[in-house]
Amino acid sequence: MTDGPQTIAFSGMSSLPQGYRALVIGASGGIGGALAETLRGDAGCGEVLTLSRSGDGFDITHEASIAAAAERLSADRDTFDLVLCATGGLTINGKGPEKSLKAIAPDAMAMQFAVNAIGPALVLKHFSPLMPRQRRGIFAALSARVGSIGDNKLGGWISYRSAKAALNQIIRTASIEIARTSPQSVVVGLHPGTVQTRLSAAFSGGHAAMPPAESAARLLTVLDTLTPQQSGGFFAYDGSAVEW
Numbered sequence: 001m002t003d004g005p006q007t008i009a010f011s012g013m014s015s016l017p018q019g020y021r022a023l024v025i026g027a028s029g030g031i032g033g034a035l036a037e038t039l040r041g042d043a044g045c046g047e048v049l050t051l052s053r054s055g056d057g058f059d060i061t062h063e064a065s066i067a068a069a070a071e072r073l074s075a076d077r078d079t080f081d082l083v084l085c086a087t088g089g090l091t092i093n094g095k096g097p098e099k100s101l102k103a104i105a106p107d108a109m110a111m112q113f114a115v116n117a118i119g120p121a122l123v124l125k126h127f128s129p130l131m132p133r134q135r136r137g138i139f140a141a142l143s144a145r146v147g148s149i150g151d152n153k154l155g156g157w158i159s160y161r162s163a164k165a166a167l168n169q170i171i172r173t174a175s176i177e178i179a180r181t182s183p184q185s186v187v188v189g190l191h192p193g194t195v196q197t198r199l200s201a202a203f204s205g206g207h208a209a210m211p212p213a214e215s216a217a218r219l220l221t222v223l224d225t226l227t228p229q230q231s232g233g234f235f236a237y238d239g240s241a242v243e244w
């Protein structure tokens with residue numbers, strides 16, 4: 001399977017109730033924006049709410065910002081059927097991914113963990129109580145295949161890779177706890193493919209990259225098919241399970 005552009009029609013989240021409520025965090029991003037737009041075109045979706053740093057001042061590296069957003073968005077109605085965390089960073093504060101061990105810088109590595117692992121963990125902390133208990137609810141965070149330990153053949157990018165690997169463990173651990181109170185929940189990490197966004201622009205070099213709308217449609221189609229038995233897993237845009 002290549003990441004080359006192709007036409008995929010998103011036929012809607014048929015696994016969620018009519019009039020379902022969705023939240024896209026990181027909707028100012030390439031993939032996050034496409035996820036929100038695609039959901040808004042879904043006839044079954046009642047409400048698509050969004051959060052972003054540039055739009056709302058939502059900063060995933062500050063817990064108070066996440067807690068305040070959860071409190072504000074749950075004021076009218078307290079559950080979300082679908083929460084998508086599409087934030088993330090590869091170049092953060094001007095520091096791109098390292099090519100070698102000698103390039104490791106503690107501050108840059110700590111920021112990678114703050115944005116790509118601790119941030120989504122705090123989103124789980126503050127938003128998982130807003131998942132439905134008696135019916136299906138989906139939480140998905142955008143991870144990356146390069147966070148797979150088993151799939152790591154090239155090395156490099158040690159901070160981004162290890163932060164995404166930590167995110168995968170956070171998702172797996174959270175899924176087990178959330179299933180105790182929300183047995184129909186689906187909590188997963190997703191690999192969106194190589195996608196044409198700001199994040200990938202300087203790095204996708206030789207790889208064919210998908211338009212964000214293509215990735216979004218495929219990711220939502222995958223989420224629609226996942227069962228609670230698959231909660232805690234790591235899935236690519238084509239529906240395949242990614243090894244840990």
Ligand SMILES: NC(=O)c1ccc[n+]([C@@H]2O[C@H](COP(=O)([O-])OP(=O)(O)OC[C@H]3O[C@@H](n4cnc5c(N)ncnc54)[C@H](OP(=O)(O)O)[C@@H]3O)[C@@H](O)[C@H]2O)c1
Binds near residue numbers: 028053060192193197
């Ligand atoms: N593009 C790819 O090829 C690719 C491949 C594998 C995985 N991914 C993953 O997919 C996710 C989305 O990436 P993308 O390609 O859509 O990148 P993007 O266009 O650069 O979007 C990144 C998003 O993250 C948000 N963000 C970054 N730092 C934040 C912070 N401290 N607080 C709140 N929001 C913050 C940005 O918000 P603002 O713009 O508002 O600052 C933006 O909404 C990332 O987790 C990335 O690792 C992407």
